[in-house]
Amino acid sequence: MIRINKKFLALIESLLENPAYPNVITEHIFEAGDVILKQNSKVNNVYIVKEGITKCYLTEDTGKDFVQEFFGPGEIFGEVEIFSEAYSFCSIEATTDGSLFKISHTDFAELLDKNKVLNWLMLKSLASKVKYKAIRHSFNQSHNTETNLKRLESEDQNIYNLIPKKDLANYLGVTERNLNRAINSLKESS
Amino acid sequence: MIRINKKFLALIESLLENPAYPNVITEHIFEAGDVILKQNSKVNNVYIVKEGITKCYLTEDTGKDFVQEFFGPGEIFGEVEIFSEAYSFCSIEATTDGSLFKISHTDFAELLDKNKVLNWLMLKSLASKVKYKAIRHSFNQSHNTETNLKRLESEDQNIYNLIPKKDLANYLGVTERNLNRAINSLKESS
DNA sequence: GAGACATCGGGACAATTGTCCTTTCTTAAA
DNA sequence: TTTAAGAAAGGACAATTGTCCCGATGTCTC
Numbered sequence: 001m002i003r004i005n006k007k008f009l010a011l012i013e014s015l016l017e018n019p020a021y022p023n024v025i026t027e028h029i030f031e032a033g034d035v036i037l038k039q040n041s042k043v044n045n046v047y048i049v050k051e052g053i054t055k056c057y058l059t060e061d062t063g064k065d066f067v068q069e070f071f072g073p074g075e076i077f078g079e080v081e082i083f084s085e086a087y088s089f090c091s092i093e094a095t096t097d098g099s100l101f102k103i104s105h106t107d108f109a110e111l112l113d114k115n116k117v118l119n120w121l122m123l124k125s126l127a128s129k130v131k132y133k134a135i136r137h138s139f140n141q142s143h144n145t146e147t148n149l150k151r152l153e154s155e156d157q158n159i160y161n162l163i164p165k166k167d168l169a170n171y172l173g174v175t176e177r178n179l180n181r182a183i184n185s186l187k188e189s190s
Numbered sequence: 191m192i193r194i195n196k197k198f199l200a201l202i203e204s205l206l207e208n209p210a211y212p213n214v215i216t217e218h219i220f221e222a223g224d225v226i227l228k229q230n231s232k233v234n235n236v237y238i239v240k241e242g243i244t245k246c247y248l249t250e251d252t253g254k255d256f257v258q259e260f261f262g263p264g265e266i267f268g269e270v271e272i273f274s275e276a277y278s279f280c281s282i283e284a285t286t287d288g289s290l291f292k293i294s295h296t297d298f299a300e301l302l303d304k305n306k307v308l309n310w311l312m313l314k315s316l317a318s319k320v321k322y323k324a325i326r327h328s329f330n331q332s333h334n335t336e337t338n339l340k341r342l343e344s345e346d347q348n349i350y351n352l353i354p355k356k357d358l359a360n361y362l363g364v365t366e367r368n369l370n371r372a373i374n375s376l377k378e379s380s
Numbered sequence: 381g382a383g384a385c386a387t388c389g390g391g392a393c394a395a396t397t398g399t400c401c402t403t404t405c406t407t408a409a410a
Numbered sequence: 411t412t413t414a415a416g417a418a419a420g421g422a423c424a425a426t427t428g429t430c431c432c433g434a435t436g437t438c439t440c
Contacts, residue, residue: 058328066328083317126316127273138248138256141363173331
């Protein structure tokens, strides 16, 4: 639900201070609601969240938004487009205030080539995304909204304070109406 | 639906003949129905499909199977477990007869470290998986079975000959009964 | 406080999907 | 050809989810 990657963040921060790579990594702040990356736009940079939470979502032809994941500190986005050489397939929007690091694709590709630690952490990060996406999709398809919500609650007790209801519904792939029903029946059963 | 990766296959085949890496890559045949990898088991190798089709699926606590993807020539599996250092999170079963290449995790990690072309193709392969999983999950959640099936048909006209109905249903995350309904209403509307 | 306005939750009904079980189709053997 | 057995398809009903809309609640301005 809210992903973090402390090792990745630590490495990026250490590279920031490394004189061997001047002006490669820049830091930027964002405010809740800011659109950081737009679906179907050209991506020229990768971004690593330093502080705060961003929402990664995909807008369908039906107008519905589907939330892929919430990215917290250390999570990277805009990297898939380096390897798939295509326009962005999702949008990124700030859920809270925060800050991030930005690296151009060309610089990042060079870093990947030269820095074995980064290279390995990148492989780990991508593999982790593959894995949690697989598990999540499978679970969601195999259970009803109430069970899916229960799983989220057990992952993070604080979701109702951190994530707006609308986004929760879009993460579960259901309507707000249906999410409300699930919340009520969980309340009753406790 | 049925993934292939020609560049990856070509590279593995060239490594197979490379005298610098003796006995690292072995070739094995499989028959339809063979279980190649079992969920929750320790994984010590990566596998690259040479010929044929395998099914990657996850079994839920409810007993339902959910098919992640069908892997054709050049697709690799068992690699995520190198990076996540965990037991396999899905099973792999042969859908058709075929063959595959096998490389131990330690050998493969060494290859990733030494061979830049392999390293890059690995990053591309993982990124591609992240991308198509994201797009697929979003689409499936946002549309009904009929629309999801129509999308599959447009991807691959031949699905009904290649994939058993039961697997198609498990790929869409619905019951066979419901898949039949969707097939019928698509027939009527054409 | 009154009125205008937006937001949120939930009722009522419709559409979709799941479950269970019967019917139909296939295949093989006599 | 007939018959039996197993597999596949579909009917009937139940559960889940979506859509539409109304009323309650909160907020802002005057």
